[in-house]
Every structure is written in C-alpha cells, then in structure tokens.
Amino acid sequence: MINVGVTGASGRMGRLIIDNILRFDDLKLTSAFDLMNIGKDVGEVAQIGSLGVPISGVDDMESVLRESKTQVLIDFTIADATAVNAPKAASAGVSLVIGTTGLSPEQKKTIEDSIISNNVAGIISPNYSVGVNVFFKILAEASKYLGDMDIEIIEAHHMHKKDAPSGTALGAAKVISEALGGKEFVYGREGFAPRGKEIGIHAVRGGDIVGDHTVLFAGDGERIEIKHQAHSRQAFAGGAVKAAAWIGNAKPGLYSMQDILGL
Numbered sequence: 371m372i373n374v375g376v377t378g379a380s381g382r383m384g385r386l387i388i389d390n391i392l393r394f395d396d397l398k399l400t401s402a403f404d405l406m407n408i409g410k411d412v413g414e415v416a417q418i419g420s421l422g423v424p425i426s427g428v429d430d431m432e433s434v435l436r437e438s439k440t441q442v443l444i445d446f447t448i449a450d451a452t453a454v455n456a457p458k459a460a461s462a463g464v465s466l467v468i469g470t471t472g473l474s475p476e477q478k479k480t481i482e483d484s485i486i487s488n489n490v491a492g493i494i495s496p497n498y499s500v501g502v503n504v505f506f507k508i509l510a511e512a513s514k515y516l517g518d519m520d521i522e523i524i525e526a527h528h529m530h531k532k533d534a535p536s537g538t539a540l541g542a543a544k545v546i547s548e549a550l551g552g553k554e555f556v557y558g559r560e561g562f563a564p565r566g567k568e569i570g571i572h573a574v575r576g577g578d579i580v581g582d583h584t585v586l587f588a589g590d591g592e593r594i595e596i597k598h599q600a601h602s603r604q605a606f607a608g609g610a611v612k613a614a615a616w617i618g619n620a621k622p623g624l625y626s627m628q629d630i631l632g633l
C-alpha cells in the first residue's frame with residue numbers, strides 16, 4: 371500500500387484525483403492540502419462522504435506529510451504554489467507527481483533539483499492522459515516526414531484556465547522542435563506578421579472545454595491535422611493516480627509518462 375497526499379485538494383482536478391485514489395487498490399489517501407476549506411474533511415469537500423482526512427494548509431506541509439507518513443504527493447495547483455510546495459515535500463522525503471502547468475524553466479529546474487538532491491522519485495508532466503502521450507509520439511514520427519510544411523498548434527480550454535498556452539501545447543511544440551533539430555515558437559499573431567519557419571502556437575479560452583489540442587501541418591495543396599480531445603478530466607486524473615502508484619514503487623530519479631506507459 372502506498373500512502374498518497376493531494377495538493378489542490380479542493381480544485382477541479384484535486385477532487386477527481388481523490389475519488390480515483392479511493393478506487394485504486396494499492397493507494398491510500400493520507401493527506402490533503404489547499405488554501406481553502408482548511409480543517410474540513412476532504413471527502414465532504416469532494417462530495418464523496420467523510421474520509422477522516424482533513425484538509426491542511428501548506429504552511430504545515432512538512433509536518434503533516436511526516437505525521438501522516440505520506441509517501442507520494444500529487445500536486446495540481448498553480449505554478450507559483452507548486453514551485454514552493456514541491457521542494458518542501460521532497461525535502462520531507464516525499465516523492466512527487468506534478469500536474470501543474472505554467473511552470474517557468476527556472477521553477478521546473480528548482481523542482482527537478484529538489485527531487486534529485488533529496489533522493490526521491492518524481493514526474494512533472496503537462497498531461498497524464500494516455501491519449502496525449504501517444505499523440506506526442508505520433509507527432510514526433512509525423513514531423514520526420516512533414517517537417518517542411520508550416521506547423522501550427524491550436525489549443526482550446528475552459529474559461530477558468532489561468533495559464534496560456536497550455537502545458538500540453540508547449541509539450542507538443544517541444545516534441546516537434548526536437549524531431550526537427552530546433553524551431554522558433556511564435557505565440558499568436560497580430561498586425562504585420564509574415565510567416566517564417568516558426569511553429570505558431572494559439573490559445574482559445576471559453577466555456578467548459580475540457581482540453582483540445584490540434585497540430586496542423588500545412589503544405590502546398592494539402593494539410594494534415596493531428597488532434598486530441600479530452601471529453602472528461604477523468605483522462606487526466608486516472609493517469610495521475612496510475613503515475614502515483616508507479617512513482618511510489620520507483621527508485622529515486624526523474625521519470626516521464628513515456629516511462630510509465632512504456633511508450
């Protein structure tokens with residue numbers, strides 16, 4: 371049995387992750403953190419009944435993690451919070467599954483360094499769905515043949531999403547750029563904006579769109595669109611919980627969803 375904690379426990383992803391942990395045989399929910407609902411039972415907040423695990427504030431994180439014997443912490447919050455909380459958890463000897471997007475390169479490096487220096491296991495992934503990770507693999511392969519075409523990435527998400535472009539869109543751009551030996555990125559276009567050899571990246575926000583990502587390869591007289599659409603956050607939550615079980619049994623080090631899914 372692996373003891374798991376959740377940061378952002380009151381959020382859209384946090385509540386669904388808690389529900390998934392309860393349904394996963396090898397995992398036990400031992401701690402929950404958020405800014406809101408401190409002291410309330412996390413199961414009552416997630417509307418799945420009392421679980422006997424109170425929501426704690428992040429100021430007490432290290433002591434709560436130690437007292438609850440939490441082994442893996444799943445964090446889906448915001449970049450500035452994850453950049454502070456994840457190293458705190460690592461220094462308490464807790465392994466990490468990070469879903470938060472919008473991390474700057476410096477924030478990501480700080481977290482990765484804390485995973486290595488504290489001898490824990492960790493994964494930072496912009497998308498825990500099986501489909502998106504296969505989509506990344508397909509993009510790397512397609513880019514080998516379509517790299518001379520114009521490449522645009524269009525993502526669409528719900529009106530509450532705070533960061534843009536999405537972590538997944540940036541992940542797709544990185545995969546394509548690496549396959550093509552390095553590309554510039556241009557974010558949206560406005561005014562006089564002739565196209566060069568860049569990858570264009572565009573963010574759409576509205577309503578309750580769960581998460582769409584389209585990569586357009588456009589050439590002379592034809593185009594190919596490779597698209598992933600999430601219908602439900604369950605695609606992300608199920609993957610994050612599977613990653614927590616895998617990370618809980620892993621040797622210290624940094625891992626990717628490619629490792630976990632065997633891609």
Ligand SMILES: NC(=O)C1=CN([C@@H]2O[C@H](COP(=O)(O)OP(=O)(O)OC[C@H]3O[C@@H](n4cnc5c(N)ncnc54)[C@H](OP(=O)(O)O)[C@@H]3O)[C@@H](O)[C@H]2O)C=CC1
Nearest residue numbers: 378380381382383404405447451469470471496497498606
């Ligand atoms: N990797 C993946 O597969 C996926 C990643 N995501 C990412 O996960 C993140 C969360 O998304 P979502 O659940 O929709 O967002 P929500 O805003 O619904 O949830 C975030 C939660 O974190 C809380 N929070 C904010 N700051 C802190 C802090 N300092 N300490 C503890 N908790 C804090 C928020 O509280 P409050 O509301 O009070 O601010 C909120 O309850 C985003 O970065 C999103 O892009 C989302 C889906 C899939």
Ligand SMILES: O=C(O)C1=N[C@H](C(=O)O)C[C@H](O)C1
Nearest residue numbers: 471496497531536537538581
């Ligand atoms: O904020 C979201 O909702 C999502 N964020 C992730 C991202 O930024 O890529 C993953 C998913 O698309 C949903």
